[in-house]
Each structure stands twice: as structure tokens, then as C-alpha cells.
Amino acid sequence: MSFKKIDHIGIVVKDLDAALATYDHNLGLKAAPGRGGEVPALGIKNAFVPVGESDLEFIQPLGTEGPVATFAAERGEGTFMLSLEVDDIEAEVERLRGLGARVGNPNNGVAFVSMKSTHGVNLQLVQRNR
Amino acid sequence: MSAGATHIDHIVISSNDSAATASLFAENLGIEIKRTMSRPGTRAHLEFAKLKEVILEFAGPGEVQPYDEVKAKLWGFVAAVEDIGAAIAAVRAAGFEAEEPHPAIQPGAVFATVKTGTHGVPFAFIEYNVLPVPEGS
Structure with missing residues (x-):
């Protein structure tokens, strides 16, 4: 198996600042300074909260387009995506395709596994330290 | 006061057929299933x-009902803490609801669900090495 670890859990929220404040206040979990921000190309803003070796990624949609906005409109707030860290994204995509999984082409170190290959779980692969 | 979560202990993927979903993850993704559990009384197959x-837990009903397709989703997660009593007290002090800690499925561990104040995320605490572990566990 080539997965290094659980990289992060993606959590869709309606108000990023409110969610960060809640998790800090209730659970003592603090956002990592300097990570995240607005990503206009994806129509989101995000922040990462480290918990041990993994992160929680809080994601707020900035508009009405895209998968995050659709999730928020249909289901409200909640767990959205599981992200697994890999060493070599291109090699991992090929490995999974060889196993029979449908996987999108890597883009900027990220690739998504088709939900048809996971019974509906939104699964992302990510390569850090590129 | 803070809950003092040390790490994510496990992430739960719920399914109407957890054995089938775990098998699919093994076949399609090469994820090795290390343990299977169906305990009478829990009404769950894990x-x-x-x-x-981090443990990846596939959770579903003990008795799978007839279905047209297997449906799974990322459900929630459990954070490990060093003092579950303090963690629950912190959540309650913030005005949110959490259940009383109770014995977990994991031997010697204690578990408590946080019911509100998680922005829609099913969430719980677990503390290990609290209770005596029966021989053979």
C-alpha cells in the first residue's frame, strides 16, 4: 500500500470563522497560522486545524457553484471528503487504476477517486512536498 | 479549559453493507482490512x-437489509484525549451537549459522543487505558 497517512478530513461549513472559533473554544483545536485562505478558482476559502499527524480542513463555499457549494446547499454543514497522502501522485494514480479504481488525472498534486469506486465516499489523494 | 485532543483516533465510513464497502476499498485501493467485528448486541458489523x-472504521448494520446498491459516506471521527472527563467538561462549559463517558468497544477504553457544537460533524472522544482489560482481549 502506498498511502502514507490520513492527510485531512474535509468539513464543509457555512461560516469559516465561526467554525474555527467553535472548534477552538469547545475542543481546544486551533487553526494553523499561514495555511489556507481564499481559493477563487475553487470558489472556497479554507483553513487547516492540526490534530496529531492529520488535519481538519474547514471549507466555506464563497458562491453557489462547485461541489462544496452543492454539498452545503443539499446537506448543510458536515464531513465532505477524506484525503490520503501519497508519496508520488502519478504513480499512485496508476497503481489504483491497475487495481480497477476510476481515478481522475492528477492536477497540482491532487487527484480524486471516482465515488463509483468507493460506494459514494468522496476520496482525494494528495502529494505534499512536491 | 480545553478538550485536549491529541490526535484523530479513528474515522468512520458508514455503509448499508460495511463488509462490501471494506472489501471494495481493499480491492480498488489496496487498503488492508486488519480486523472484523460483529458483536451480538451491538447490531453493527465493523x-x-x-x-x-489513524484507524479507518467501516460501520454498518449487523444484519444487512436488501438493497439496490451499496451506499457509503464519510460519517465522522473520534478524537483521542488524555482526560475524557476534562474534555466533556470543557464541551459542556462551552454550552454544548455531550454524553456521559461509557465503556468503548475497544478494551480498556472509554468513549463519549459530543452531540452539539461540531458544525454538523458526528464527533466523539475516546480515552484509552482507563478500564481494566479482561484477559484474552
Whole structure:
């Protein structure tokens, strides 16, 4: 198996600042300074909260387009995506395709596994330290 | 006061057929299923994998009902804490609801669900090495 670890859990929220404040206040979990921000190309803003070796990624949609906005409109707030860290994204995509999984082409170190290959779980692969 | 979560202990993927979903993850993704559990009385069938320190738990009904397709989703997660009593007290002090800690499925561990104040995320605490572990566990 080539997965290094659980990289992060993606959590869709309606108000990023409110969610960060809640998790800090209730659970003592603090956002990592300097990570995240607005990503206009994806129509989101995000922040990462480290918990041990993994992160929680809080994601707020900035508009009405895209998968995050659709999730928020249909289901409200909640767990959205599981992200697994890999060493070599291109090699991992090929490995999974060889196993029979449908996987999108890597883009900027990220690739998504088709939900048809996971019974509906939104699964992302990510390569850090590129 | 803070809950003092040390790491994510496990992430739960719920399914109407957890054995089938775990099998699909094994076949399609090469994730090794290390443990399977169906305990009478829990009404659940659980299968477990592990990626470094985090357990991936596939959870579903003990008796699978007829279905047209297997449907799974990322459900929620459990954070490990060093003092579950303090963690629950912190959540309650913030004005949110959490259940009383009770014995977990994991031997010697204590578990409590946080019911509000998680922005829609099913969430719980677990503390290990609290209770005596029966021989043979």
C-alpha cells in the first residue's frame, strides 16, 4: 500500500470563522497560522486545524457553484471528503487504476477517486512536498 | 479549559453493507482490512484498517437489509484525549451537549459522543487505558 497517512478530513461549513472559533473554544483545536485562505478558482476559502499527524480542513463555499457549494446547499454543514497522502501522485494514480479504481488525472498534486469506486465516499489523494 | 485532543483516533465510513464497502476499498485501493467485528448486541458489523496512527472504521448494520446498491459516506471521527472527563467538561462549559463517558468497544477504553457544537460533524472522544482489560482481549 502506498498511502502514507490520513492527510485531512474535509468539513464543509457555512461560516469559516465561526467554525474555527467553535472548534477552538469547545475542543481546544486551533487553526494553523499561514495555511489556507481564499481559493477563487475553487470558489472556497479554507483553513487547516492540526490534530496529531492529520488535519481538519474547514471549507466555506464563497458562491453557489462547485461541489462544496452543492454539498452545503443539499446537506448543510458536515464531513465532505477524506484525503490520503501519497508519496508520488502519478504513480499512485496508476497503481489504483491497475487495481480497477476510476481515478481522475492528477492536477497540482491532487487527484480524486471516482465515488463509483468507493460506494459514494468522496476520496482525494494528495502529494505534499512536491 | 480545553478538550485536549491529541490526535484523530479513528474515522468512520458508514455503509448499508460495511463488509462490501471494506472489501471494495481493499480491492480498488489496496487498503488492508486488519480486523472484523460483529458483536451480538451491538447490531453493527465493523471492519477496520489503519493508516499510520489513524484507524479507518467501516460501520454498518449487523444484519444487512436488501438493497439496490451499496451506499457509503464519510460519517465522522473520534478524537483521542488524555482526560475524557476534562474534555466533556470543557464541551459542556462551552454550552454544548455531550454524553456521559461509557465503556468503548475497544478494551480498556472509554468513549463519549459530543452531540452539539461540531458544525454538523458526528464527533466523539475516546480515552484509552482507563478500564481494566479482561484477559484474552
